[in-house]
Amino acid sequence: MELPKKMLPDNITIIEVGPRDGFQNVRDFIDTEDKVRIIELMQEAGVRAMEVTSFVHPKAIPQMADAREVAERIRKRFPDLRMIALVPNERGARNAFDCGVREVSYVISASEEHNLANVKRTITESLEELRRIRERVPDLAVRLDIATAFGCPYAGEVPKEKVFLLIEEAVRAGIREIVLCDTIGIAHPLQVADLVEKVQERYPQETFTMHLHNTRGQGLANIFAAMQRGIASFETSVGGLGGCPFAPGAAGNVATEDLVNLLDYMKIGHGIRQEEFLKAVACVKERVHANLTGNMLRACRYEHI
Amino acid sequence: MELPKKMLPDNITIIEVGPRDGFQNVRDFIDTEDKVRIIELMQEAGVRAMEVTSFVHPKAIPQMADAREVAERIRKRFPDLRMIALVPNERGARNAFDCGVREVSYVISASEEHNLANVKRTITESLEELRRIRERVPDLAVRLDIATAFGCPYAGEVPKEKVFLLIEEAVRAGIREIVLCDTIGIAHPLQVADLVEKVQERYPQETFTMHLHNTRGQGLANIFAAMQRGIASFETSVGGLGGCPFAPGAAGNVATEDLVNLLDYMKIGHGIRQEEFLKAVACVKERVHANLTGNMLRACRYEHI
Numbered sequence: 101m102e103l104p105k106k107m108l109p110d111n112i113t114i115i116e117v118g119p120r121d122g123f124q125n126v127r128d129f130i131d132t133e134d135k136v137r138i139i140e141l142m143q144e145a146g147v148r149a150m151e152v153t154s155f156v157h158p159k160a161i162p163q164m165a166d167a168r169e170v171a172e173r174i175r176k177r178f179p180d181l182r183m184i185a186l187v188p189n190e191r192g193a194r195n196a197f198d199c200g201v202r203e204v205s206y207v208i209s210a211s212e213e214h215n216l217a218n219v220k221r222t223i224t225e226s227l228e229e230l231r232r233i234r235e236r237v238p239d240l241a242v243r244l245d246i247a248t249a250f251g252c253p254y255a256g257e258v259p260k261e262k263v264f265l266l267i268e269e270a271v272r273a274g275i276r277e278i279v280l281c282d283t284i285g286i287a288h289p290l291q292v293a294d295l296v297e298k299v300q301e302r303y304p305q306e307t308f309t310m311h312l313h314n315t316r317g318q319g320l321a322n323i324f325a326a327m328q329r330g331i332a333s334f335e336t337s338v339g340g341l342g343g344c345p346f347a348p349g350a351a352g353n354v355a356t357e358d359l360v361n362l363l364d365y366m367k368i369g370h371g372i373r374q375e376e377f378l379k380a381v382a383c384v385k386e387r388v389h390a391n392l393t394g395n396m397l398r399a400c401r402y403e404h405i
Numbered sequence: 406m407e408l409p410k411k412m413l414p415d416n417i418t419i420i421e422v423g424p425r426d427g428f429q430n431v432r433d434f435i436d437t438e439d440k441v442r443i444i445e446l447m448q449e450a451g452v453r454a455m456e457v458t459s460f461v462h463p464k465a466i467p468q469m470a471d472a473r474e475v476a477e478r479i480r481k482r483f484p485d486l487r488m489i490a491l492v493p494n495e496r497g498a499r500n501a502f503d504c505g506v507r508e509v510s511y512v513i514s515a516s517e518e519h520n521l522a523n524v525k526r527t528i529t530e531s532l533e534e535l536r537r538i539r540e541r542v543p544d545l546a547v548r549l550d551i552a553t554a555f556g557c558p559y560a561g562e563v564p565k566e567k568v569f570l571l572i573e574e575a576v577r578a579g580i581r582e583i584v585l586c587d588t589i590g591i592a593h594p595l596q597v598a599d600l601v602e603k604v605q606e607r608y609p610q611e612t613f614t615m616h617l618h619n620t621r622g623q624g625l626a627n628i629f630a631a632m633q634r635g636i637a638s639f640e641t642s643v644g645g646l647g648g649c650p651f652a653p654g655a656a657g658n659v660a661t662e663d664l665v666n667l668l669d670y671m672k673i674g675h676g677i678r679q680e681e682f683l684k685a686v687a688c689v690k691e692r693v694h695a696n697l698t699g700n701m702l703r704a705c706r707y708e709h710i
Binding site: 108147150254285286288289290291314315316317318319321322323325356358361362365366394395396398 | 447541590591593594595596619620621622623624625626628629630656660663666667670672699701703704
């Protein structure tokens with residue numbers, strides 16, 4: 101097994117996005133206590149990087165109305181956790197910073213149509229807002245999430261040039277991490293391999309993270325392809341929670357526990373203890389009214405080896 | 406996208422195993438009419454190779470009690486279909502041959518424990534039976550399915566040497582196709598890449614087909630890894646039906662429609678027309694009382710592009 105192993109990274113960073121991308125798609129309000137409890141269980145299982153909430157207007161996403169409380173409690177309880185929050189604009193960025201958040205995700209879609217549906221702005225307007233955030237909250241690290249980087253539910257194919265353009269603007273704005281998002285799970289392994297090869301070649305100083313929805317069951321195959329091209333950072337979601345309110349049919353993310361299993365099998369390091377993480381999955385199953393698409397909770401009921 | 410594409414085969418053979426591996430795990434008897442109808446729909450969608458039934462004793466698997474009728478009707482209706490049946494012994498092989506079947510699968514597990522549980526024989530006894538079939542029904546082409554080739558629910562790890570031994574015996578018995586089965590969905594991409602590389606090196610004249618259960622969601626990643634090592638033949642199951650009565654927790658196979666989607670996206674030929682194939686999946690959903698684990702039926706409800 102020596103030969104193929106050499107192609108892959110020795111260690112992977114898993115960024116848990118369930119409390120943000122997952123919870124925001126759950127209709128029934130999840131108690132703040134339950135949110136914090138689930139985050140706590142994941143932290144105890146070894147998760148070291150997490151998107152914990154989203155500083156959006158509560159009218160837009162009522163589920164995230166407790167962003168401030170979640171962020172403050174988590175920061176106090178787990179000062180060493182790499183805590184990330186999503187922000188849609190300068191106001192969200194300021195609020196996040198005030199709560200002690202020091203790293204945020206900001207989303208722009210590579211497709212104009214999806215950007216308009218998702219954040220009610222043109223891409224140009226989104227980029228202006230991004231520059232404002234960088235100027236006015238300069239101590240806040242910003243990661244750029246490029247949504248629909250592999251295809252758009254409205255526009256169809258998304259030319260790679262649109263992705264390059266956003267990366268170019270992000271680099272100019274001093275951003276060091278780019279998240280390539282397959283918002284609707286339309287990417288395939290060759291496409292992933294091709295895009296990550298090209299972006300790494302052009303922007304060798306940037307960190308590229310993949311956020312791959314599992315709508316068509318291709319999530320782990322896409323992750324495997326990305327790892328073969330040296331990508332070592334992935335966003336996944338507890339239980340496979342997730343979707344996009346403005347991307348019809350976007351089923352869940354790759355489940356964190358499924359990626360953990362894959363990496364454990366391949367002896368690639370990641371820092372999460374599966375047995376403990378599954379307690380968090382069980383807690384989500386119990387307290388969150390959502391369909392869990394991950395495989396490991398079911399598989400483990402029969403685990404013999 | 407030129408570079409990575411070159412690593413992969415241009416065309417893939419998909420062997421549909423739903424009517425055998427899928428149906429045999431369904432408790433409620435499926436009417437012979439319905440079985441034939443589903444096979445018919447798949448054939449119309451372009452499926453060219455199919456395991457249509459299993460010539461086992463009806464006491465062992467009552468669902469397959471209509472093996473003779475299914476085989477005879479399918480042979481008459483679709484003389485050009487590559488029709489395969491599973492047989493557990495010489496008697497099954499004779500019965501299959503009498504119904505016009507000219508190609509059968511015969512299963513031996515790489516792990517002694519699983520072979521005993523699955524077919525109530527030692528591996529040595531299974532090999533004797535295989536040789537008897539070859540001698541006494543010489544005009545019947547036999548493929549060897551090596552079950553638990555990547556791990557066993559009873560024995561745990563399965564040394565590669567046990568797989569090589571079975572291949573060696575199969576080659577001696579004049580068998581030209583070996584099916585490497587991940588019966589419980591425990592394989593990972595590096596393990597798949599490693600094993601298929603070694604077996605192809607040792608047995609360059611044999612055709613190797615993969616049969617990969619999707620218990621832990623790694624099926625398509627494993628298929629992608631196998632294709633990167635030149636494997637061009639895969640067994641999948643309509644709707645993701647499948648399992649193994651003697652392998653607890655063996656969830657479904659990779660769904661044929663999920664593999665079709667992956668190959669369509671990667672522009673790899675396979676001959677199946679997805680839109681028509683999904684009619685077969687819908688028919689299974691309607692007429693077969695089983696949990697479908699494939700992703701495409703759900704994804705297509707929202708399909709925009």
